[in-house]
Amino acid sequence: MPAIPILIAIGLLLAWLVSEFYPYRGVRILLALGLLMFTTFVSCVGTDLLCRFQYNAWYGQASADLIDTTIAEIEAGRSQALLPRLKELRESFRPTYENRNHYDEKVAQFVRQVQLQRPRDSAPASGTHP
Numbered sequence: 001m002p003a004i005p006i007l008i009a010i011g012l013l014l015a016w017l018v019s020e021f022y023p024y025r026g027v028r029i030l031l032a033l034g035l036l037m038f039t040t041f042v043s044c045v046g047t048d049l050l051c052r053f054q055y056n057a058w059y060g061q062a063s064a065d066l067i068d069t070t071i072a073e074i075e076a077g078r079s080q081a082l083l084p085r086l087k088e089l090r091e092s093f094r095p096t097y098e099n100r101n102h103y104d105e106k107v108a109q110f111v112r113q114v115q116l117q118r119p120r121d122s123a124p125a126s127g128t129h130p
Contacts, residue, residue: 005042012038055100062107069111078118085113 016031066089073082089110094101 005038009035009039009042058104059100062104065111066107069114073114081117082114085110085117088113 012031012035016028016035019028019031022028070082070086073079089106092106093103
C-alpha cells in the first residue's frame with residue numbers, strides 16, 4: 001500500500017522530466033505543479049501518520065506501565081494503598097479528542113508515587129518499567 005504513492009510520485013517525476021524535451025510548455029508546467037502538489041500532500045499525510053504511530057507507542061507503553069504496576073501492587077497485597085492513587089489518576093485524567101491530556105506523564109507520576117509508597121524492604125515488582 002505505501003508503494004502506490006511512491007510509484008505515482010516517480011511516475012509524475014519521470015513524465016515531467018520527459019516533457020522537458022518536448023515543446024509543450026503547458027504540459028511541463030502542469031506536470032511540475034502536479035508533482036509538487038502530490039509530494040507535498042504525501043509528505044503531510046506521512047507526517048500525520050508518523051505522529052499517530054508515536055502517539056500509539058507512548059499510549060501503549062504508559063498503559064503497560066499502569067497495568068504492570070497495578071497487578072504488582074494487588075499481588076503484593078497493597079490494594080488499599082493503591083486505591084487512592086488510582087482514584088487520583090482517574091480524577092486528573094480528562095480524555096478528549098483535542099489533545100493527549102498528558103496521559104503518559106500522569107501514568108509515570110502514578111507509578112513513581114506507588115513506588116515511593118512501597119515499604120523499603122520490598123523489591124520493585126517484576127514487569128514494571130521505571
